[in-house]
Amino acid sequence: MTATTGEKPQEMEKLENGTEAEPETKYRGWKAMPYVIGNETFEKLGTIGTAANLLVYLTTIFHLKSVTAATTLNIFTGTTNLTPVLGAFLSDTYLGRYITLGSASVSSLLGMLVLTLTAAISKLHPPKCDDRGQGCAGPSSVQLAVLLCSFGLLVIGAGGIRPCNLAFGADQFNPRTVSGRRGINSFFNWYYFTFTTAMMISSTFIIYVQSNVSWALGLAIPTILMFFSCALFFLGTRLYVRVKPEGSPLTSIAQVLVGAFRKRGLKRPDDPKTSLFDPPHLSSLVSKLPYTDQFRCLDKAAIRTPMDEIKPNGHAANPWRLCSLQQVEQVKCLARIIPIWTTGIIFYVAVVQETTFVVFQGLQADRRFGKSKFEIPAASFNVFAMLALTIWIPVYDRILVRWLRRVTGREGGFTLLQRMGIGIVLSVVAMIVAGLVEERRRSYALHRPALGIAPSGGAISSMSSFWLVPQLVLLGLAEAFNMIGQVEFYYKQFPENMRSLAGGLLFCGLACANYLSGFMVTVVHRTTGRHGKDDWLASDLNQGRLDYFYFLIAFIGVFNFIFFIAFASWYRYKGLEDGSEIALEKSKSTRSSLV
Numbered sequence: 001m002t003a004t005t006g007e008k009p010q011e012m013e014k015l016e017n018g019t020e021a022e023p024e025t026k027y028r029g030w031k032a033m034p035y036v037i038g039n040e041t042f043e044k045l046g047t048i049g050t051a052a053n054l055l056v057y058l059t060t061i062f063h064l065k066s067v068t069a070a071t072t073l074n075i076f077t078g079t080t081n082l083t084p085v086l087g088a089f090l091s092d093t094y095l096g097r098y099i100t101l102g103s104a105s106v107s108s109l110l111g112m113l114v115l116t117l118t119a120a121i122s123k124l125h126p127p128k129c130d131d132r133g134q135g136c137a138g139p140s141s142v143q144l145a146v147l148l149c150s151f152g153l154l155v156i157g158a159g160g161i162r163p164c165n166l167a168f169g170a171d172q173f174n175p176r177t178v179s180g181r182r183g184i185n186s187f188f189n190w191y192y193f194t195f196t197t198a199m200m201i202s203s204t205f206i207i208y209v210q211s212n213v214s215w216a217l218g219l220a221i222p223t224i225l226m227f228f229s230c231a232l233f234f235l236g237t238r239l240y241v242r243v244k245p246e247g248s249p250l251t252s253i254a255q256v257l258v259g260a261f262r263k264r265g266l267k268r269p270d271d272p273k274t275s276l277f278d279p280p281h282l283s284s285l286v287s288k289l290p291y292t293d294q295f296r297c298l299d300k301a302a303i304r305t306p307m308d309e310i311k312p313n314g315h316a317a318n319p320w321r322l323c324s325l326q327q328v329e330q331v332k333c334l335a336r337i338i339p340i341w342t343t344g345i346i347f348y349v350a351v352v353q354e355t356t357f358v359v360f361q362g363l364q365a366d367r368r369f370g371k372s373k374f375e376i377p378a379a380s381f382n383v384f385a386m387l388a389l390t391i392w393i394p395v396y397d398r399i400l401v402r403w404l405r406r407v408t409g410r411e412g413g414f415t416l417l418q419r420m421g422i423g424i425v426l427s428v429v430a431m432i433v434a435g436l437v438e439e440r441r442r443s444y445a446l447h448r449p450a451l452g453i454a455p456s457g458g459a460i461s462s463m464s465s466f467w468l469v470p471q472l473v474l475l476g477l478a479e480a481f482n483m484i485g486q487v488e489f490y491y492k493q494f495p496e497n498m499r500s501l502a503g504g505l506l507f508c509g510l511a512c513a514n515y516l517s518g519f520m521v522t523v524v525h526r527t528t529g530r531h532g533k534d535d536w537l538a539s540d541l542n543q544g545r546l547d548y549f550y551f552l553i554a555f556i557g558v559f560n561f562i563f564f565i566a567f568a569s570w571y572r573y574k575g576l577e578d579g580s581e582i583a584l585e586k587s588k589s590t591r592s593s594l595v
Helices: 033-052 054-060 066-095 097-120 141-161 165-171 178-213 215-235 249-262 296-302 325-355 357-363 378-408 416-447 465-493 496-528 546-570 581-594
Strands: 003-005 241-243
Touching: 033 097, 033 165, 033 178, 033 215, 054 066, 054 178, 054 357, 054 378, 066 097, 066 141, 066 325, 066 496, 097 141, 097 165, 097 215, 097 241, 165 241, 178 215, 178 378, 249 296, 249 325, 249 496, 296 325, 325 357, 325 378, 325 416, 325 465, 325 496, 325 546, 357 378, 357 416, 357 465, 357 546, 378 465, 416 465, 416 546, 465 496, 496 546
Parallel strands: none
Antiparallel strands: 003 241
16 A cells, blocks of 8 residues: 655656656654544534433433334444445545545544534424423424434444544554564554543433433533534644555455356366466565465366456456455455454343343332432443443453463453354343343332332332343443454454455444344334233333343343354364364464574
């Protein structure tokens, strides 16, 4: 990739072959970080605080039914996680990260502004219910249109920010120097620190203002923070290194698939390692991949026939007919990852409940802090999952890994796939605990004096809402193992030129999980409520059986774990012919000793 800075272009030098070389890139490193990290921090403060409390906003201000609100939120969150795939494609192929990030930040600001107006202007949301909580009018078509407009702008913003922010920050450091590589590692640490800090503040202070002071003020604060995010980003323009787009790796993937289909009738050579088209590998960015015998049908894309012409530089004249062995192996890498990725979708269905039905449980439980009158906002309970994740990471990295290295002999203690499997098991346990806690909360609500009436119209159980903490802690630990394991797994196992696609694939999995969760909610709601039977997901949880829904997710999670074990046993790690992670670690150790 080539890169430019925001300064006046330097005069280009002439190479021996007559072509012009790019001017030397001036990396500003940490000088650009206040603008990059500041933009990221304020953006997360603005958008996360709003997204975390949207469920309460939709039910209390727009008077949507709980199932409708949960389904709407799942669709919104799913689409928010799906658009980064499109954002990564546009960034890599046409726009570049700077333009993509700048445009997306402005879109997020406009989305926040429109959402704030829906709370501040009385005509943009339904009127209040009467004193008894009855006679709640739903939103008009115009009010819904304005609300969905704000959601659309926020989705566009997330689609550009999420796949580009980490990569854009890393672009500011020189990867060819020791200090630059250390700077990249430190940037990732600071990124996750600010991300977690922003989530903590959003899930406590901002949500408290929204729920207990004023929705208009509570949404205006994130909007102002989002304005600061945009301002900081554009203020640092002259310092940034801007990587020029070179084209999407999706094209290379498509070429292999088309080439293999065109030559599907050809016989595969007896010795593919030496017979397949393998031109000289010149890239210093992308590592050379050895031949693997999985997905052998793709090998046909690299079979050279008399119709396939070769250019003087050794490459195919028509890459849609003849692909290199390197291209084929890159597609094989992706094909091996897909089954593992699908198990992450099922895993995340359990995590989605942190921001949906756990919130409803909190609304119908005793949220008082001790004997005081202070009530914890229902949407703030997911902070316990964040705390568990934040505390566990340094404990695992600094203490547990050292002990595990002696036991397992592996550099990371557990392999990446083992960490992901542990996360799936913890998610199953979390759903079982959630079901047992909901059974207890419902029993208290039905057989003991109620503390009041929830926005859903149901009685507030006298059970303390702090009983929700164990399931949230388990979900936080599950994320620490599985989600962080997935991020590292994709980063290491994807070819280097596909790493932006790796980030997009992760968010695509989260999107599919949100859609799947919404689909499950709809099916369970329609199926269990037929013929006068109790609806498991009734608006009043006391009249439903949310515990059964949690047990259903746990049951599906058990089968997901079985499939994960099968896929993990079959998986071949990138870069080595035997495909084992043990061999990969030995290779790393050998390279380290040589250095």
